[in-house]
Amino acid sequence: MSFTPSQKTLAILPKCTGFLSLLGSLFIFQDIIIHKRPIKRVYYRIMLGLSCSDMIASTVNIFSTWPMPPDSGAFLASGTTATCTAQGFFNELGNLATPLYNASLCAYYVLVIRQSWSETRIRIRVEKFMHAVPIVIASTIAILGLVFKLYNNSGWLCWIAKYPKNCSGPTCTRGEYADIFRWVHYAIIWTAIICVTLGMYLIYLTVKDFEKEEAEENNEENARMERSRKVAIQSALFVGALYLTWSFTTITRIYQVTTGNNSTALLVLMAIFFPLQGFFNFLVFCRPRYLRCKSRNPGLKTRQLLWMTLHPEDDTKNRGPAATRGGQPRPTDRRRYTGRDRRSMTQSYYTVETSHNYRRSYPTSDDYSDVNTVKAVADENDFRRPEDDKVEEGDNEDESEVHDEEEQRPQHTSEQEKERVDATEDQDAMSSDVELNDGTEDSQKGAVEEHIYEVDTPT
Numbered sequence: 196m197s198f199t200p201s202q203k204t205l206a207i208l209p210k211c212t213g214f215l216s217l218l219g220s221l222f223i224f225q226d227i228i229i230h231k232r233p234i235k236r237v238y239y240r241i242m243l244g245l246s247c248s249d250m251i252a253s254t255v256n257i258f259s260t261w262p263m264p265p266d267s268g269a270f271l272a273s274g275t276t277a278t279c280t281a282q283g284f285f286n287e288l289g290n291l292a293t294p295l296y297n298a299s300l301c302a303y304y305v306l307v308i309r310q311s312w313s314e315t316r317i318r319i320r321v322e323k324f325m326h327a328v329p330i331v332i333a334s335t336i337a338i339l340g341l342v343f344k345l346y347n348n349s350g351w352l353c354w355i356a357k358y359p360k361n362c363s364g365p366t367c368t369r370g371e372y373a374d375i376f377r378w379v380h381y382a383i384i385w386t387a388i389i390c391v392t393l394g395m396y397l398i399y400l401t402v403k404d405f406e407k408e409e410a411e412e413n414n415e416e417n418a419r420m421e422r423s424r425k426v427a428i429q430s431a432l433f434v435g436a437l438y439l440t441w442s443f444t445t446i447t448r449i450y451q452v453t454t455g456n457n458s459t460a461l462l463v464l465m466a467i468f469f470p471l472q473g474f475f476n477f478l479v480f481c482r483p484r485y486l487r488c489k490s491r492n493p494g495l496k497t498r499q500l501l502w503m504t505l506h507p508e509d510d511t512k513n514r515g516p517a518a519t520r521g522g523q524p525r526p527t528d529r530r531r532y533t534g535r536d537r538r539s540m541t542q543s544y545y546t547v548e549t550s551h552n553y554r555r556s557y558p559t560s561d562d563y564s565d566v567n568t569v570k571a572v573a574d575e576n577d578f579r580r581p582e583d584d585k586v587e588e589g590d591n592e593d594e595s596e597v598h599d600e601e602e603q604r605p606q607h608t609s610e611q612e613k614e615r616v617d618a619t620e621d622q623d624a625m626s627s628d629v630e631l632n633d634g635t636e637d638s639q640k641g642a643v644e645e646h647i648y649e650v651d652t653p654t
Contacts, residue, residue, distance in 0.1 A: 261273055267348040297433065395431075
């Protein structure tokens with residue numbers, strides 16, 4: 196059997212893009228499992244669920260046409276009806292759970308940034324729903340697909356489709372209700388995408404309002420919107436990842452329903468972007484870490500920064516000696532957080548980034564309700580360097596010397612005597628200035644004009 200170039204392209208492209216997506220999801224998975232143990236943060240648990248669901252979808256895309264029966268007419272098809280059904284089940288499970296987990300991640304951002312919820316409050320009240328909603332909805336629809344025999348050849352993989360192709364109603368051997376379930380599928384997907392878009396927009400407005408209030412308080416005409424820009428870019432990346440993944444897929448399905456034909460260009464774009472959800476998540480996940488590495492190491496090249504981003508343990512080694520507190524070096528490994536909760540990654544990212552040479556204090560409890568995540572308000576003592584203490588000690592010594600001089604100054608009982616002593620001190624001050632200028636008259640005038648002493652000769 197001969198195959199057209201478009202058939203070969205649609206069978207091979209998802210294997211490549213799906214493999215990239217699988218690598219991205221595997222990186223997030225291993226990074227959380229290995230480097231974030233124990234997984235105390237809600238953010239990391241959501242990302243773990245998101246990565247697991249995308250690994251399922253990415254594996255399905257890597258198989259592409261392999262599970263299809265040979266009589267389907269697809270390139271490289273070498274499966275059976277059972278293998279096609281299994282691929283369709285996991286395809287529906289992974290592709291529904293992934294955007295729903297994105298919606299859970301957006302809800303987490305809204306609660307932390309807009310509502311100022313603590314990690315403990317999120318974990319107790321809503322985290323179970325953040326995992327239950329994606330798992331229950333995706334599993335329910337996927338199981339119903341098995342019950343109604345909906346999983347058949349749908350192009351370059353097995354999904355919800357009618358069999359035989361272009362059948363209708365009772366004439367279909369399998370997939371009689373395929374059209375209904377397809378629209379349910381896309382309704383769930385785009386509901387999640389709309390929720391993510393609205394949530395990220397609300398976050399951006401919240402940060403922008405805080406920045407505006409701060410600018411008004413400081414009487415600044417042109418406020419620096421650095422944190423607002425951070426949130427806007429991060430929000431756009433999260434939303435953009437979903438749009439890139441599902442836009443061409445949705446357009447392709449609408450085109451098929453309205454015209455009854457397929458567009459090769461749309462199918463190719465769908466085969467490129469649809470399997471890349473995990474790769475996009477990987478880029479968004481690593482972006483804050485890359486920016487932190489870049490701010491701490493401005494002289495490094497891009498490839499070195501990328502290496503440090505992908506190998507966080509190397510970043511810890513390359514930071515140099517740890518800052519000290521009270522003469523004791525601070526540990527550089529993650530064991531220093533034992534016994535106390537760290538701030539959420541969201542709070543860490545949206546606060547002011549400081550050099551590793553500064554000593555940064557962390558809350559000793561897991562209640563972050565007092566942490567102003569958006570405005571990043573911090574006490575000046577939170578960003579102190581060891582050398583600052585030495586400077587202050589010198590200033591204190593100077594102040595103590597001045598204070599001792601004031602105490603040694605004689606106490607006068609009459610106003611007339613006090614005025615006489617002040618006049619004598621002023622004259623001595625002026626004479627000391629004059630001596631520095633060789634004693635000449637011009638030099639005396641220059642000295643008096645140059646220095647800040649203003650002497651009023653008493654009468």
